[in-house]
Amino acid sequence: MTRVLLIGSPNSGKSLLFNRLTGLSQKVANFPGITVDVASGKLQGLRDVDLVDFPGTYSLKAISAEEKVAVAQFEKALEDVEVEHVLCVIDATRLEKSLFFTLQVIRECERHGKPVTVLANMIDVLEANDLSIDLLALEAAIYTRVLPISARSGKGLAEISEQISATRLKETPLQRPHLTDTPDELLRGTAHQLAQRLGPRGDVLVRTQNRLDGFFLHSLTGGVAFFGIMYLLFQSIFTWSTPAMDAIESSLAWIADAIVPLIGNSIIRDFTADALFSGIGAFLVFVPQIFVLTFVIGLLEDSGYMARATLICHKPLRFFGLTGKSFVPMLSGVACAIPGIYAARAVDSPRKRLLTYVAIPLMPCSARLPVYALLIAAFIPADTFLGGLIGWQGLAMFGIYFFGMLTALIVTGLLSRVRKEQFDDLPFVLELPPYRLPGVKPLLRNAFNRAKHFVLKAGKIIFVVTLVVWVLGYFPNYGADLGQSWLGTLGRIIEPLFAPLGLDWRYGVAILTSFLAREVFVGTLGTIFGIEGAEENMVPLVEQIQSSDLTVASGLALLVFFAIALQCVSTLAVLAKEGRSSSLPLKMFAAYFVLAYAASFAVYQVASLLSL
Amino acid sequence: METKATPDSLQTLWSLRRGEHCAIVGYDDLLAEAYKVRMMEFGFYPGEAVSCLQSPGFGAPKVYRVNNTIYSLDDEIADHILVEPFTA
Numbered sequence: 001m002t003r004v005l006l007i008g009s010p011n012s013g014k015s016l017l018f019n020r021l022t023g024l025s026q027k028v029a030n031f032p033g034i035t036v037d038v039a040s041g042k043l044q045g046l047r048d049v050d051l052v053d054f055p056g057t058y059s060l061k062a063i064s065a066e067e068k069v070a071v072a073q074f075e076k077a078l079e080d081v082e083v084e085h086v087l088c089v090i091d092a093t094r095l096e097k098s099l100f101f102t103l104q105v106i107r108e109c110e111r112h113g114k115p116v117t118v119l120a121n122m123i124d125v126l127e128a129n130d131l132s133i134d135l136l137a138l139e140a141a142i143y144t145r146v147l148p149i150s151a152r153s154g155k156g157l158a159e160i161s162e163q164i165s166a167t168r169l170k171e172t173p174l175q176r177p178h179l180t181d182t183p184d185e186l187l188r189g190t191a192h193q194l195a196q197r198l199g200p201r202g203d204v205l206v207r208t209q210n211r212l213d214g215f216f217l218h219s220l221t222g223g224v225a226f227f228g229i230m231y232l233l234f235q236s237i238f239t240w241s242t243p244a245m246d247a248i249e250s251s252l253a254w255i256a257d258a259i260v261p262l263i264g265n266s267i268i269r270d271f272t273a274d275a276l277f278s279g280i281g282a283f284l285v286f287v288p289q290i291f292v293l294t295f296v297i298g299l300l301e302d303s304g305y306m307a308r309a310t311l312i313c314h315k316p317l318r319f320f321g322l323t324g325k326s327f328v329p330m331l332s333g334v335a336c337a338i339p340g341i342y343a344a345r346a347v348d349s350p351r352k353r354l355l356t357y358v359a360i361p362l363m364p365c366s367a368r369l370p371v372y373a374l375l376i377a378a379f380i381p382a383d384t385f386l387g388g389l390i391g392w393q394g395l396a397m398f399g400i401y402f403f404g405m406l407t408a409l410i411v412t413g414l415l416s417r418v419r420k421e422q423f424d425d426l427p428f429v430l431e432l433p434p435y436r437l438p439g440v441k442p443l444l445r446n447a448f449n450r451a452k453h454f455v456l457k458a459g460k461i462i463f464v465v466t467l468v469v470w471v472l473g474y475f476p477n478y479g480a481d482l483g484q485s486w487l488g489t490l491g492r493i494i495e496p497l498f499a500p501l502g503l504d505w506r507y508g509v510a511i512l513t514s515f516l517a518r519e520v521f522v523g524t525l526g527t528i529f530g531i532e533g534a535e536e537n538m539v540p541l542v543e544q545i546q547s548s549d550l551t552v553a554s555g556l557a558l559l560v561f562f563a564i565a566l567q568c569v570s571t572l573a574v575l576a577k578e579g580r581s582s583s584l585p586l587k588m589f590a591a592y593f594v595l596a597y598a599a600s601f602a603v604y605q606v607a608s609l610l611s612l
Numbered sequence: 613m614e615t616k617a618t619p620d621s622l623q624t625l626w627s628l629r630r631g632e633h634c635a636i637v638g639y640d641d642l643l644a645e646a647y648k649v650r651m652m653e654f655g656f657y658p659g660e661a662v663s664c665l666q667s668p669g670f671g672a673p674k675v676y677r678v679n680n681t682i683y684s685l686d687d688e689i690a691d692h693i694l695v696e697p698f699t700a
Contacts, residue, residue, distance in 0.1 A: 030640075058650065058653055058654065059649075059650065059653045061649060061653075063646040063649075063650055065648070093680065094679070094681045095680075096655050096678075096679040096680070096681065097655060097679075097681045098652070100653055101653070103652075184649075184698070188652060188653070188657075190654075192657060195679065199679070199680070200680065202668065203680065206677060206680060206682065209682060210665050210666070210677075210682075213665065213666050213675060213682075214666065217666045217668045217672075217675065218668075219668065219669035219670070222668065307684070311668065311672055311673050311684045312668065312672060314672060314673055314686060315670060315671045315672050315673070315686070316670075318686070398675045427647050427650075427688060427689045428653070428673060428684075428685070428686040428689065429654060429683055429684075429685055429689060430673070430683065430684040430685075431681065431682070431683055431684075432675060432682040432683065434682055524622065597697075
């Protein structure tokens with residue numbers, strides 16, 4: 001088994017080419033820097049060859065830590081004796097963008113004695129616009145074979161494996177080493193001259209792109225288009241995913257109803273019903289949201305619009321240490337933090353991606369809604385004014401949503417101003433790709449892969465934590481009374497922690513179980529207060545809470561606590577996987593717990609002073 | 613016919629308005645060396661012609677064309693690129 005390396009600058013169509021050459025479904029997007037991991041697959045036509053897709057980079061002279069890793073990985077791979085060939089993809093429509101990098105790659109391959117072939121992608125776009133590049137002259141100038149291809153149409157792809165085979169058999173003239181000792185400065189000048197001399201003439205592509213940009217970046221039309229498209233994106237997560245989420249929940253319930261009664265042993269029966277099915281359901285229910293959001297974001301990226309949306313919201317977010325690329329992940333976080341964290345892959349600056357991760361869990365996700373609804377119904381008067389147009393409860397809901405978003409921006413704004421030098425940053429230079437019609441099939445495959453990644457990677461962690469909480473809540477009295485379980489005991493142990501907020505052990509237990517998912521808070525309180533189906537009908541539970549000794553001040557403190565605390569094992573699991581750090585979610589969990597506690601304590605004190 | 617402006621009319625790329633053209637003169641000393649190199653890799657060489665294609669409102673990053681590639685730059689970068697505007 002040998003390997004062929006595929007490398008290219010961002011937005012050169014490399015990932016789509018990788019998919020076409022391997023039949024795999026690496027993420028394909030019309031947006032710079034989308035490849036984060038090194039992917040590999042069997043090269044079609046040469047089944048004894050693994051094609052390895054390297055992250056897109058503009059230069060082998062890296063300026064960020066992440067680029068340095070990618071470049072180091074590439075240079076290490078060149079030393080591998082199993083690597084027999086390097087394929088360097090360039091965008092034929094924008095030769096000047098790719099040639100310097102190509103010459104750097106050729107130089108490194110010459111130094112390591114590896115043959116390299118340049119793939120001039122998007123040749124179909126040139127032909128469709130009666131443009132061309134002088135391929136023969138380019139080959140002669142760089143002493144390297146240049147194949148015209150189109151990853152989108154498939155043109156010229158068969159010649160790639162033929163070229164690799166021919167190189168193996170020495171049937172093709174070996175490239176003449178000529179750049180081995182050439183410094184970057186000279187390569188840059190050579191690339192510039194070659195692009196000027198041999199690149200496509202005419203600006204038909206730029207003119208078309210600029211007309212559309214005139215609409216999408218206009219202060220009025222661009223703003224309307226932006227809000228319309230983002231509204232659709234938001235709807236896709238909230239509304240379009242709901243039928244599939246409901247179907248998953250009801251299917252699991254149906255299977256559980258069929259299987260559970262057949263189990264004789266009561267512990268195994270309870271385990272199957274409450275831990276196994278609840279544990280699987282806890283993460284499977286997120287799959288439709290991840291699938292739909294990944295598909296819609298893919299549509300926006302492939303069409304070229306995402307880069308424009310990034311540009312539009314860059315300025316206001318920059319003030320808070322973020323970038324325009326943080327907007328979509330944060331907006332997604334309003335529905336659910338998990339797809340939002342996945343969407344943050346598009347943030348190329350490591351520093352700003354980290355800050356985006358920090359912001360997302362503070363966005364008011366849909367799992368907070370049942371908690372807010374319960375607490376607002378219990379503690380905020382239902383009075384309305386202005387002829388019934390405005391009510392206190394509506395204002396409270398708006399206020400707590402706004403509070404979450406504002407807190408996210410304040411936290412990232414402060415963090416970005418503290419010890420700035422510790423972060424790894426990239427300047428905001430965004431290549432605006434041409435507008436294109438997206439291909440649906442690769443987008444569907446990518447959405448499927450992202451959902452599969454979530455189930456296989458984060459699902460394990462979520463499942464294990466669910467089991468632990470079940471064991472704590474079930475023993476030693478076999479699920480008879482949650483209050484007498486180990487979890488109940490734990491609730492009493494931590495009671496002094498929540499006592500300064502006016503909360504007793506029952507709310508401590510509910511906060512503990514809500515670590516599985518925030519909405520579990522409602523169900524747990526229902527169980528403790530002896531109310532069946534509190535998630536579906538909150539009224540009896542609201543009445544129970546109102547008649548208990550819990551004050552309005554404590555209710556407000558709980559609202560603020562849930563707006564800030566990172567009470568979600570699924571989010572923490574995805575943060576660990578996507579952030580490639582087990583300490584990041586732990587630090588964020590601890591930091592947000594302290595912040596949530598401090599803020600709710602302050603709210604409790606102020607509200608108590610006001611005799612609420 | 614376009615003629616180049618005199619050297620005393622040097623300005624930054626950020627000051628270019630929509631539809632205006634310029635030639636890059638260089639970079640000021642405040643921009644980190646690594647960023648200068650990266651900008652040149654993108655095609656922003658001294659002497660290269662650049663057009664401002666879009667200048668969205670509210671201080672959003674502007675859109676520039678260099679050769680056949682279109683980039684969006686914010687003021688943190690574009691304010692450090694020294695240019696000589698083309699005058700009609």
